[in-house]
């Protein structure tokens with residue numbers, strides 16, 4: 118027999134079937150879910166929203182994930198690498214505008230050159246900001262030694278999405294070879310935790326073959342791995358990728374959007390004190406997407422501050438939103454929008470995951 122929805126929301130722990138019910142909530146139940154998530158968020162992490170300025174260093178990638186627009190096998194994409202000056206200029210923009218921290222993201226590249234380059238950039242960014250700008254990395258699977266070097270050079274958070282915690286589904290959306298091994302991804306997440314990073318992961322929502330049971334398992338995976346930060350959003354099909362052939366089997370984009378918001382709300386309810394990002398993939402579907410995510414539990418946003426000419430080339434999926442560096446009004450617009458959600462942008466603060474701090478005490 119199904120439990121009364123309002124009773125589920127009062128529990129402290131949640132069975133898999135509770136999670137599936139939360140993820141399927143519609144109408145009034147969805148409103149209850151969103152309200153509960155907003156309450157928990159205010160209670161455990163407060164009403165502050167932290168900015169992370171996203172700098173996309175390069176869209177070269179050695180991998181061939183079946184869903185991603187910048188996969189190596191996509192030869193219709195124009196490839197670029199930001200030069201060091203452009204990266205430093207973007208970091209300075211973030212620092213001057215009191216973003217608190219930045220994220221350096223790129224496709225997965227593994228070479229001594231890349232390791233040294235990131236190390237050099239980290240040191241320069243720390244120097245230009247008197248150590249004040251926090252730096253998160255999102256540079257894929259690397260050796261533990263590389264993770265350690267980057268940590269020693271000043272990075273303190275790392276994002277590496279598991280994409281799906283279901284081994285079978287993971288294998289369906291990636292090529293079947295050692296470069297794309299699920300086990301390697303898990304090992305990398307553990308290496309990051311052992312080095313001492315605050316570790317972020319996440320999944321895509323509404324993938325072909327994915328069920329609500331899978332998503333409930335993803336939420337439990339995040340919890341069981343003791344993850345500090347999560348970025349997860351709707352899967353958006355990209356025409357130059359192998360997964361595009363399943364486009365007629367997907368949930369509608371609208372359904373994926375609301376399901377992603379219910380994932381955010383449910384995650385907030387079960388994990389309480391982690392950092393959750395309002396991701397750009399939501400914004401790509403609906404201009405109100407990020408605001409909605411903030412209303413239902415997210416407390417981090419990652420405005421794209423990659424210099425102008427490159428910004429539209431880093432295309433994981435279509436329609437990625439950006440803000441203009443030359444137009445500080447845009448930063449102000451974002452700040453104002455967030456106010457309408459009843460929350461406040463915290464400028465000049467790192468906004469570390471309270472979960473990470475709570476773990477250490």
Ligand code: 5AD
Pocket residue numbers: 184185186278280320321350351352353354355398433434
């Ligand atoms: N739709 C949504 N998210 C995607 N990503 C890659 N391709 C897509 C897509 N088609 C996400 C992956 C990756 C992150 C950088 O972008 O989760 O980890």
Ligand code: SF4
Pocket residue numbers: 178179180181182185186187188189223224225257
């Ligand atoms: Fe490369 Fe990441 Fe895209 Fe996979 S998802 S192809 S690792 S950029």
